[in-house]
Amino acid sequence: xxxxxxxxxxxxxxxxxxxxxxxxxxxxxxxxxxxxxxxxxxxxxxxxxxxxxxxxxxxxxxxxxxxxxxxxxxxxxxxxxxxxxxxxxxxxxxxxxxxxxxxxxxxxxxxxxxxxxxxxxxxxxxxxxxxxxxxxxxxxxxxxxxxxxxxxxxxxxxxxxxxxxxxxxxxxxxxxxxxxxxxxxxxxxxxxxxxxxxxxxxxxxxxxxxxxxxxxxxxxxxxxxxxxxxxxxxxxxxxxxxxxxxxxxxxxxxxxxxxxxxxxxxxx
Numbered sequence: 001x002x003x004x005x006x007x008x009x010x011x012x013x014x015x016x017x018x019x020x021x022x023x024x025x026x027x028x029x030x031x032x033x034x035x036x037x038x039x040x041x042x043x044x045x046x047x048x049x050x051x052x053x054x055x056x057x058x059x060x061x062x063x064x065x066x067x068x069x070x071x072x073x074x075x076x077x078x079x080x081x082x083x084x085x086x087x088x089x090x091x092x093x094x095x096x097x098x099x100x101x102x103x104x105x106x107x108x109x110x111x112x113x114x115x116x117x118x119x120x121x122x123x124x125x126x127x128x129x130x131x132x133x134x135x136x137x138x139x140x141x142x143x144x145x146x147x148x149x150x151x152x153x154x155x156x157x158x159x160x161x162x163x164x165x166x167x168x169x170x171x172x173x174x175x176x177x178x179x180x181x182x183x184x185x186x187x188x189x190x191x192x193x194x195x196x197x198x199x200x201x202x203x204x205x206x207x208x209x210x211x212x213x214x215x216x217x218x219x220x221x222x223x224x225x226x227x228x229x230x231x232x233x234x235x236x237x238x239x240x241x242x243x244x245x246x247x248x249x250x251x252x253x254x255x256x257x258x259x260x261x262x263x264x265x266x267x268x
Contacts, residue, residue: 012137015231022234023131030096030104032237032244033126034119038162041114050118051105053081053098062087062107062114064098072098089114110245111165117243125240132235133264141230141261145177147188147196147220154187159248161211161238167247172196175217177228179257186253194219196226199236199249204258210239210265212249233262240266 026033037050045054045065052070056063065084066072072081075096087097087107094108096119104119120126150173160167171187175198178184188196196217205211213235218227238244 008139011139011142015137015229018232019131019134023129026132026240027126027129029121030119031126033129033240034104034121034123035117035125035237035241035243036103036120036123037116037118038243039116041116048116051103051116052100055116057114058086060088062089066098071100073100075099075104110162132266135231135261135264137231138261141179141259143177143179143228143230145175145217145226145228147173147175147217147224147226149173156250158250160245161236161248162245165245167245169199169247169250171250175226175228179255179259182257184255186255187250188217191216196220198228199247199253200259201249201254202259203256204260206265208258208260208264208268209233210235210263210267212236213239213262215262230259230261233259235263235266239263 039048041055041057041062043057045056048055053064053066053072063084063086064081066081068080068082073079074081075098081098087095089095089107089109091109091112094106096104097107098105102120102122106117106119108115108117154171156169156171158167158169170189172190174185174187175196176183176185186198186200188198191197197214198217199212199214201212213233215228215230215233220226236244236246238246
């Protein structure tokens, strides 16, 4: 995409605002940078490393038993947890259930199994965060593509960042576009307000970028055209933490070229 100086200034200013918002969101007190553990709940009441109380699963219910000495409080009300409390969630649901000190314990269901994750606002990943490392803005990596919807959404089983948690992608169509002189097609999921989201691998993964990334496209125009601004490629939470269950791209969404735009690997 060729740009004038004025257009480039406008695009870089918009990109700068996008980057500021992105970094602010990541630095939230209960955000992805606060994750410090992931544990499956056992079938019998048991102590788990790093968290007070006794945790277990009873049928389709998560169970927590605590005493006053555990200093656990309900996240929703601040009320002390003394005795036994329970919660029931559906697959892929999560709640910030209880807390102690600077730690919030998230209860969730993944792969139809209950798990807990701790979110610590004093996590070094958060306290040392000064922004995601990024590539310089490159207007040549803003391209126009064409969206071709499927007659009906297609569901594919995919891997995730956690080896014990399978995922699923609901694909609504494919986007074709030209990049570095070649034409590619990648499948898209539906995003918010009619936008499209693509998860993709490229040749920069595990070198200068993380294992995979995602990109939100503009809402398709009436003629099916969409804008792919690869400068807005962002990492999944699993790029920052070992405790994510983020969806991997489908196999076909692998670009053989290095897309060095957007967010770099934050661990390198």
